[in-house]
Amino acid sequence: xxxxxxxxxxxxxxxxxxxxxxxxxxxxxxxxxxxxxxxxxxxxxxxxxxxxxxxxxxxxxxxxxxxxxxxxxxxxxxxxxxxxxxxxxxxxxxxxxxxxxxxxxxxxxxxxxxxxxxxxxxxxxxxxxxxxxxxxxxxxxxxxxxxxxxxxxxxxxxxxxxxxxxxxxxxxxxxxxxxxxxxxxx
Amino acid sequence: xxxxxxxxxxxxxxxxxxxxxxxxxxxxxxxxxxxxxxxxxxxxxxxxxxxxxxxxxxxxxxxxxxxxxxxxxxxxxxxxxxxxxxxxxxxxxxxxxxxxxxxxxxxxxxxxxxxxxxxxxxxxxxxxxxxxxxxxxxxxxxxxxxxxxxxxxxxxxxxxxxxxxxxxxxxxxxxxxxxxxxxxxxxxxxxxxxxxxxxxxxxxxxxxxxxxxxxxxxx
Numbered sequence: 001x002x003x004x005x006x007x008x009x010x011x012x013x014x015x016x017x018x019x020x021x022x023x024x025x026x027x028x029x030x031x032x033x034x035x036x037x038x039x040x041x042x043x044x045x046x047x048x049x050x051x052x053x054x055x056x057x058x059x060x061x062x063x064x065x066x067x068x069x070x071x072x073x074x075x076x077x078x079x080x081x082x083x084x085x086x087x088x089x090x091x092x093x094x095x096x097x098x099x100x101x102x103x104x105x106x107x108x109x110x111x112x113x114x115x116x117x118x119x120x121x122x123x124x125x126x127x128x129x130x131x132x133x134x135x136x137x138x139x140x141x142x143x144x145x146x147x148x149x150x151x152x153x154x155x156x157x158x159x160x161x162x163x164x165x166x167x168x169x170x171x172x173x174x175x176x177x178x179x180x181x182x183x184x185x186x
Numbered sequence: 187x188x189x190x191x192x193x194x195x196x197x198x199x200x201x202x203x204x205x206x207x208x209x210x211x212x213x214x215x216x217x218x219x220x221x222x223x224x225x226x227x228x229x230x231x232x233x234x235x236x237x238x239x240x241x242x243x244x245x246x247x248x249x250x251x252x253x254x255x256x257x258x259x260x261x262x263x264x265x266x267x268x269x270x271x272x273x274x275x276x277x278x279x280x281x282x283x284x285x286x287x288x289x290x291x292x293x294x295x296x297x298x299x300x301x302x303x304x305x306x307x308x309x310x311x312x313x314x315x316x317x318x319x320x321x322x323x324x325x326x327x328x329x330x331x332x333x334x335x336x337x338x339x340x341x342x343x344x345x346x347x348x349x350x351x352x353x354x355x356x357x358x359x360x361x362x363x364x365x366x367x368x369x370x371x372x373x374x375x376x377x378x379x380x381x382x383x384x385x386x387x388x389x390x391x392x393x394x395x396x397x398x399x400x401x402x403x404x405x
Binding site: 005007008011012015018021022025026029030033034037038043047050051054055058059065066067068118119122123125126138140141142146147162165166169172173176 | 192195196197214217218220221222224225226228230231232233234236237238240241242340374376387388390391
């Protein structure tokens with residue numbers, strides 16, 4: 001009988017069975033990748049972050065106090081990795097912009113959006129959302145999680161999460177209206 | 187944006203919407219679906235090989251141990267680890283042996299005590315004070331049953347023998363104290379003893395607990 005539950009697999013990994021870790025990776029890699037992609041909007045970076053998180057989870061597996069919830073635990077590792085990545089990228093972008101002499105179009109995102117396809121516009125709109133709102137929006141509408149699950153994963157109250165999702169929807173709506181208006185003017 | 191629209195998008199389907207709100211919901215749902223589709227349609231890479239390759243190597247065997255050392259370890263390991271033993275005996279020889287043993291015992295008892303007169307007999311204590319405990323499990327359909335516990339470093343070191351169809355048993359020397367243990371069926375199913383008190387194993391499962399008191403003369 002092959003171990004089935006997360007708790008069984010974690011116990012086997014802790015006993016030295018690396019193949020069981022491959023089963024855990026296979027079980028969670030896609031969910032983790034989708035979330036990372038939504039957060040960083042770069043598939044290569046998302047794959048690196050997921051890999052990094054899964055390696056970190058392996059080396060810290062003794063700290064996983066509830067192996068039955070391994071998925072939630074590794075998600076939190078990935079979440080921190082995504083925040084670190086975005087913070088570093090913001091720092092890099094700021095330093096680049098400080099040295100640039102032409103940043104005119106940054107003042108009006110709609111001017112950028114009107115040159116992009118809807119897909120690019122959606123990426124841009126998601127990228128402009130505050131991280132907490134983007135995270136909540138992704139969990140709710142891309143990953144289809146319930147607010148109860150989100151509460152457990154993010155450690156925030158249901159009402160706070162509903163507010164973040166609501167703000168995210170409103171912001172997306174406004175941004176895309178701007179984009180649609182700009183498209184119509186062309 | 188109207189709160190009713192958000193309630194509806196949050197999954198509350200019994201919200202009454204005006205035609206304008208319904209239109210807004212439809213537009214937002216289309217927008218959300220488009221954003222979600224963008225992210226879902228990106229092919230997810232298979233990271234299993236990458237992750238496994240990046241994992242730290244398990245602790246390697248000491249490099250200085252030569253082949254003689256390894257052979258010695260194997261021999262000592264074979265001597266030390268419990269091994270299944272099968273003894274075939276003709277019943278006639280068995281009866282003869284039993285009769286011979288009986289003669290020896292009767293002769294021994296007829297000689298009286300070996301200890302000097304006036305001194306109480308001293309029972310030779312077991313060198314390690316071990317008690318022999320029989321572990322038994324009913325596991326029909328199992329092809330292999332082992333015992334792991336706090337006394338083996340949770341390695342399934344003791345292999346149980348099938349003493350009757352579906353009944354497995356092993357005799358293990360244990361020091362007095364509290365011991366946690368579990369059975370390992372077919373190498374990967376960790377099963378607690380259904381007839382012993384269960385304690386959490388901190389991995390979402392349970393182990394069994396055994397408490398052995400020291401013999402009376404050691405209390």
